[in-house]
Amino acid sequence: MSKFSPKERVSKKLEASQEEALKKALLPDDLSEDQIKELTPDRFELAGYDEAAAERTGYSNYSYWGATVRMFFKNKTAVAMLIIMLTLVIFTFIQPMLPNQFDSNVVNYYDKQAVWITVDEDSVSKMEGIKHTKGDYAVEIGENETLAYVRVPDSWGDPHVFVAEAGGEREEVTLTKDPKNPDWSYVLVNRDKAYMYIYSEDMQKTTYYQAVWITMNAENLGVYSSSTKQTSSDVIEDIPEGKTLVYIQPIESFGVPKIVASAFNNGSDGEDVELMPVDGDDGWYYGFVPAEKYILKITSEDGTQKALNKGMAKVTDPTQVIPLYETEMTKFIINKSPDDVFWFGTNDIGQDLWARMWSGTRTSLEIGIIVAAIEAVIGILAGLLWGYVRALDWLFTEIYNLIDNIPTTIVLILASYIMRPSMKTIIIAMSITGWIGLARFIRNQVLIIRDRDFNLASRCLGTPTGKIILKNLLPQMVSVVMLRMALAIPGAIGSEVFLAYIGLGLPIDTPSLGNLINKGRSLMMAPTLRYQLIIPAIVLSVITICFYLVGNAFADAADPRNHV
């Protein structure tokens, strides 16, 4: 039946008039003077203040934080960003406690007593002076010895290793498996017999071949010879007596090159070398060069282009196993591209960028969090004072006008210029301006909310002032306070980058995102070193974007007006 049907209306009317009559008869609204005089205190019972009862009338079952969290979790992007952000922040702070981490300020040297030799599937060996194995050296290293760690692909089986003097007789040595590092085997190599040959278990594969690989530089037509295997197919085995196997990879414009081999530079005894394409390696050709005529003149197929220098078809000695500390130009592991030891590479003085990255992130986050906290505390306190104490209003307003009129960059520059750069001064410089905006917002909120009806009602119900502030005022402000704190962190990180750039940042031995990016920028002209710029830039962008989005999403969720 409809609510507005005539029948309903009549019955309502009847009910109402009945009730009125009943009231008049039984319960007169006001007591008469005489009746009041009859009342004695013993007819009353003091109800007292029941906090729970007051709350029950004052509030619904609506829970502010519950609604905020529910609202926040509806925003899927923000939740994803929050997870990334928390992972990053937590990882940043626990990173130094993880095992096998380098110190962010320690300069890394090449190993003084050991080398690490890795053989890949193409039989190319690489000798490094970077400690690839965990723990201490497997054995004690004598005065005149080098410890060589060897790692070969699984298809090689247990490798055979031979050592020799320069040009001397080979002598087999036994490799020992390193129990702590299952991939690696080690052998002690005497300095006198330091040339090492590595063969696979079936002796079919080796890193050292009696062959020469010749490559060309496309820009200057330079020719390079090497005995390191560079083709991926198997090396040709039946070599005619007295000849050297030569592989050559000419640049494309050469076509099939012509090679003339002779014993002397510009000698007249030149002999053409017949070249064949290599199966499975595009662009490679091979041929056999008489062993005594090892100087090669290389021209293009049509004879118009000539290589800059002569190629050498001479099989060189295998690599000498000597610690890189003694052979490299610098003793530090500088500008090493990311690998399995230095995950983010090293910088130009040999410090580990992985450690510096996280240490820098830690510094920047610390600055950001402290600045945000200072801003929140001072901002809220000043805002409450500003709102409640009328006498202080003009003072704060003038301060606001002054700070608001000057660009924050200028304040930042001036403050950092006057104070010596350190973590403390940077935090102070960043905190000078931020608080006033929050204070002004709090003050406006206080002025607006203070005399609203619901506050009046709460006061009449006897809610204490502390509770009014906590339950009535704070929820209105928490969204903006959180937003400002969340945005203060990317802001502070940005300011730190700025200060580092203009030369007023933290000293260089305190890694920070600003210092890292600045350093990376100075090296960006070399493409191989760009990882030093790109890695910190990516981490910084991820952090700032996460904080920004999460802050905005949380501010939206924490706004009571959105809790419907």
Add this chain to the structure above:
Amino acid sequence: MLVYALKRLGRSLVTLLLLITVVLALLRLMPEEGYFSNYEKLSPAQIQLGLQKMGLKDPLYQQVGRFIWNMLHGDLGVSYRYRVNASIADIILPKIPISMKVGLISMAIGLPLGMILGALMAKGKGGIIDKLGNAYIVFIDAVPNAVYFIFIQLYGSTWLNISMLYKEEDWRTLILPVVSLALPTISGYAMWLRRYMVDETNKDYIKLARAKGVPTTQIWFRHVFRNSVVPMVNLIPGSILLTISGSIYTESYYSIPGMGGLLVDVIKRQDNQMVLALVVIFAILSILGLLFGDLLMAVVDPRISFAKKEGSR
């Protein structure tokens, strides 16, 4: 209106005076070597004498008065370290047009693009343009511009095959700095215009106009857009004036001989007098920008009555 303008001007002057006083009071805390080109060779007595000669031992009010008086006569003092004993005004003046050129070109590109983007975003709220635009704004706002400016310079110059550094005779070297500066301008104007336009569309008079049957295009152009542009007017004088101070990042990245790069240079060389002069100039520009912005808004929008707003504070 006139009363308001005078009041507003007075307030700006007070702010300026306060600023100069604070800065000069702080000057004595600045590194002393920033006052001499040959600090290492001087004895403590010579240093004290030198400071006295420069008038840095005088009472604060005298220093403030002298600084303002000299400034009004176009004298900003002399450089101590950047270019020894050269007048700061002579150093700065030729740099202003260069900074303004880069800044104004990027504004001329960024302002209309930002407006168009903002309007499109508001029009298709929640749609694909809005989402992409928002992602762009978030990126530009969250990531420090130092960082993406570097990548624009690095990959832009390889991609366009142009020099990384500014050359006066080659206009193409201006492309990257201008683009770098335009990106945040576009994002800023787009964000504000979108916000104002969305607010405007939710107002009752728009609903009424719709109910009356006013065509959508007319609602967007005659009502929403025009009313939303008014608060943006506030930003424009400041943006134009601040082109004088240049951009610190772009100018020093591309070695454009402008004002922003100069600030970085003099900070690195610790030239106190030049730091002071530049800081004061930049602050004056910003104060004037805000002043003109407020005045312009009062002119453009007759509904705005500042006297009331000021009184209610």
